[in-house]
Amino acid sequence: MKLLVTGGTGFVGSHTAAALAAAGHPVRLLVRSRQKAKAVFEALGVALPECVTGDVTEPGSVAAALDGCEGVLHAAALVALDARQAAAVERTNLEGTRHVIGEAHRRGLEHIVYVSSVSALFDPEAGTIHRDSEPTALAGSVYSASKARTERWIRELQATGAPVAVTYPGGVLGPHAPILTDLHRSLPLQLRTALLTDGGVNFVDVRDLAQVHAALFARPAAAGRWLAGGPFIAWPEFADLLCEVTGRRIPRVRTPGAVLRALGRVGDAVKRVVPFQFPLTYEAMTTATRWPGVDSEHTLRELGLAFRAPRETFADTLRWMHRAGHLSAGHVGRLASDGGR
Numbered sequence: 001m002k003l004l005v006t007g008g009t010g011f012v013g014s015h016t017a018a019a020l021a022a023a024g025h026p027v028r029l030l031v032r033s034r035q036k037a038k039a040v041f042e043a044l045g046v047a048l049p050e051c052v053t054g055d056v057t058e059p060g061s062v063a064a065a066l067d068g069c070e071g072v073l074h075a076a077a078l079v080a081l082d083a084r085q086a087a088a089v090e091r092t093n094l095e096g097t098r099h100v101i102g103e104a105h106r107r108g109l110e111h112i113v114y115v116s117s118v119s120a121l122f123d124p125e126a127g128t129i130h131r132d133s134e135p136t137a138l139a140g141s142v143y144s145a146s147k148a149r150t151e152r153w154i155r156e157l158q159a160t161g162a163p164v165a166v167t168y169p170g171g172v173l174g175p176h177a178p179i180l181t182d183l184h185r186s187l188p189l190q191l192r193t194a195l196l197t198d199g200g201v202n203f204v205d206v207r208d209l210a211q212v213h214a215a216l217f218a219r220p221a222a223a224g225r226w227l228a229g230g231p232f233i234a235w236p237e238f239a240d241l242l243c244e245v246t247g248r249r250i251p252r253v254r255t256p257g258a259v260l261r262a263l264g265r266v267g268d269a270v271k272r273v274v275p276f277q278f279p280l281t282y283e284a285m286t287t288a289t290r291w292p293g294v295d296s297e298h299t300l301r302e303l304g305l306a307f308r309a310p311r312e313t314f315a316d317t318l319r320w321m322h323r324a325g326h327l328s329a330g331h332v333g334r335l336a337s338d339g340g341r
Contacts, residue, residue, distance in 0.1 A: 005030075006073070011206055012169065013115075014040050014044060017049055026049075030055075030065040031052070032054070052065040056074075057099070062099045072104045073115070077147075097150050115169065118168045118170050119147060120168070128293045129293070131298060165223065167216070169229070170204045177206070183201070187242075190250075193252070194251070201233055207308075227295060227296045239252055260285040260288065
């Protein structure tokens with residue numbers, strides 16, 4: 001079936017578009033820049049899909065992009081922590097989703113997939129995140145708040161019978177990222193001095209997430225919630241994996257979660273006066289130190305999939321980050337000269 005993919009120049013969208021094309025679907029991208037799309041897909045080593053120039057915030061370009069399509073995967077989102085970007089985040093994440101998913105439903109498309117995030121369901125008091133977890137915006141960042149509001153709107157639409165399938169990725173990691181994720185950006189710091197604290201992280205390989213999306217388009221259309229958190233790794237295990245794949249001995253510093261959360265509050269206060277990009281926020285520190293884990297077993301069982309071993313994801317990610325100039329040979333150790341194994 002012909003599928004529209006939004007966010008196709010991003011990390012999740014580009015890998016998903018490539019997986020859908022490999023599965024035999026004609027793919028169309030809604031992009032703001034065809035030149036950027038060309039560069040992204042050249043880096044992936046796959047043919048550039050058909051492109052329609054436009055923006056998810058423009059109903060006219062969304063309608064034009066949907067013409068002739070039988071399904072849509074909506075992965076476009078604006079990730080921003082700066083409160084000054086609240087209007088742009090709301091316009092892209094909530095209003096853009098209403099344009100894309102709402103128009104697809106009005107046209108009677110049966111295969112509609114919306115890419116959400118496990119962060120939209122994060123509540124450290126509620127235990128493990130599962131399919132029935134309620135949307136929340138615990139720490140109130142503009143991004144998480146927009147994802148939670150969008151999640152509530154999607155659930156209202158599902159309640160009317162709309163066949164919208166929602167995926168909930170954990171932290172997304174892997175090679176060939178047009179824009180580095182927070183996990184990618186944390187790796188140079190962790191490779192210099194591993195921070196040991198409470199909690200941990202669920203991370204999903206972008207290639208595994210792309211296969212989840214491809215599997216959903218191979219099934220009969222239906223509304224549903226599909227968690228794709230990936231493996232849960234406690235922070236000491238995270239450090240162990242970095243040491244294992246690089247062959248390095250990385251210094252470690254142990255800091256209690258309460259201290260990091262307090263520093264996050266200080267960071268929030270400083271950012272109100274002097275904006276800066278480092279994600280030292282109360283929300284980020286709460287997520288890092290009180291993360292409850294994600295139950296993705298239903299997704300894996302129903303779709304007949306498995307997440308790859310964390311060691312493979314780490315090794316492939318670090319090799320690519322070194323080749324792309326994001327990490328030095330000193331950072332990645334033996335991966336710098338292992339021939340891509």
